[in-house]
Amino acid sequence: MTPLLELRNIWVEYGDKIVLERVSLQLDAGSFVAVVGPSGAGKSTFLRLVLGQEAPTRGQVLLDGRAMPAACGPDRGVVFQRYSVFPHLTALGNVLFGIECAGAPLTARLFGARRRAARDRAVEMLAAVGLDHSLDVYPAQMSGGMQQRLAIAQALVKHPRILLLDEPFGALDPGIRLDMHALITRLWQDHGLTIVMVTHDIGEAFKLGTRVLAFDKRRHDPHAPHRFGATVTYDLPLDRKTPPPPALLAALTTDPSGRPIA
Numbered sequence: 001m002t003p004l005l006e007l008r009n010i011w012v013e014y015g016d017k018i019v020l021e022r023v024s025l026q027l028d029a030g031s032f033v034a035v036v037g038p039s040g041a042g043k044s045t046f047l048r049l050v051l052g053q054e055a056p057t058r059g060q061v062l063l064d065g066r067a068m069p070a071a072c073g074p075d076r077g078v079v080f081q082r083y084s085v086f087p088h089l090t091a092l093g094n095v096l097f098g099i100e101c102a103g104a105p106l107t108a109r110l111f112g113a114r115r116r117a118a119r120d121r122a123v124e125m126l127a128a129v130g131l132d133h134s135l136d137v138y139p140a141q142m143s144g145g146m147q148q149r150l151a152i153a154q155a156l157v158k159h160p161r162i163l164l165l166d167e168p169f170g171a172l173d174p175g176i177r178l179d180m181h182a183l184i185t186r187l188w189q190d191h192g193l194t195i196v197m198v199t200h201d202i203g204e205a206f207k208l209g210t211r212v213l214a215f216d217k218r219r220h221d222p223h224a225p226h227r228f229g230a231t232v233t234y235d236l237p238l239d240r241k242t243p244p245p246p247a248l249l250a251a252l253t254t255d256p257s258g259r260p261i262a
């Protein structure tokens, strides 16, 4: 079976700085892939590759076995840690805007029956993330958790096949994070999504993921830290009950010389 997404020997370089090297992997439809690694290991760069926002300097990214289109299409949605929503639009306006942009790319306005259908769809999506009582609320009036629920609704209303999450719960309080874990698990199952989530929280990665990818450098040059890029150092299929291997925990909590990371 053709994998949903395939990276073949990907390299990302900026001038003489190598960020990613020799990244080869396949992602199956329906998986929940958690991406971990130390700061600067190229996790967000990997996400931008999958989003189509960044082209590799070498290698190929294939979607459904074909070269990835240069721009981010409606098949991919994204939620960042902050600032994914438009501050000048209400919750309903934010979600509706996404549908109107897709339905009327030039004017971003739908009329008549099409607008009514779009509004119904937006309200339904907001209800799915628990914001059905906050349709007319602006982001500035919302808690961080509500803003992230809105960002998820905004991304999902376009029915993406792949949902990319860049530290989506990193700024939230622990209790709210647990609610968001339950929400994202339900949406992943209900919508048959493929999720790629970057997180600094190893517990979150092993709790939510069906697979954990760790990015890190295999090779280090102390005199030229940019000479070698990061690659996939661990690729762990999970059944959601597997604890993190001690060596991975150590790799994520110590620097290359073995000193603990503060």
Ligand SMILES: Nc1ncnc2c1ncn2[C@@H]1O[C@H](COP(=O)(O)OP(=O)(O)OP(=O)(O)O)[C@@H](O)[C@H]1O
Binding pocket: 014, 017, 019, 037, 038, 039, 040, 041, 042, 043, 044, 045, 046
């Ligand atoms: N446009 C760019 N030009 C030069 N270097 C870049 C550029 N974009 C990213 N980098 C570098 O690529 C490396 C990887 O960055 P990236 O943001 O992907 O790491 P990360 O693992 O997501 O880090 P963090 O966990 O801190 O968010 C960093 O050293 C960063 O400075």
